[in-house]
Amino acid sequence: MKKILLSIMVLLAGQSCFAAIGYIDYSYMYNNIPISKEYKKRADIKAQQVRNYNLATQKSINAQKTLEGKKQVRDSRKENLYKLEKEYIDLRYKQQAVVVEKVERAAEIVRAKKGLDMIVDKKYRVAGGVDCTMDVFKAIK
Numbered sequence: 001m002k003k004i005l006l007s008i009m010v011l012l013a014g015q016s017c018f019a020a021i022g023y024i025d026y027s028y029m030y031n032n033i034p035i036s037k038e039y040k041k042r043a044d045i046k047a048q049q050v051r052n053y054n055l056a057t058q059k060s061i062n063a064q065k066t067l068e069g070k071k072q073v074r075d076s077r078k079e080n081l082y083k084l085e086k087e088y089i090d091l092r093y094k095q096q097a098v099v100v101e102k103v104e105r106a107a108e109i110v111r112a113k114k115g116l117d118m119i120v121d122k123k124y125r126v127a128g129g130v131d132c133t134m135d136v137f138k139a140i141k
Contacts, residue, residue, distance in 0.1 A: 039095030
């Protein structure tokens with residue numbers, strides 16, 4: 001009887017060593033979910049504004065006749081460029097936060113439906129696992 005109980009305990013303990021793991025291609029998600037694409041468009045517009053402002057102020061600096069005039073334009077450009085760049089960076093951080101939150105929420109739903117113990121990013125997987133990328137992608141839409 002002790003041998004049977006010991007065998008059952010060993011069998012049960014052995015089963016708890018294995019986990020059902022799923023994975024997603026996070027870079028695919030980041031580049032393809034609709035809200036991320038919208039943020040990317042807005043960030044691209046903001047980046048273009050930064051470039052355009054930089055070019056315009058460089059022309060203005062070159063057009064100045066005096067060193068004092070050049071200095072004033074440079075000082076003004078420095079402040080305004082900082083603001084534009086900060087807006088761009090804030091937009092990219094917001095994009096990342098929104099995408100992470102949506103992917104995590106959808107991954108948790110898929111994980112529960114499939115009975116997985118966890119879902120990880122594809123790049124952290126060595127071998128095996130269940131590809132849940134499209135399931136999570138569909139859960140986001």
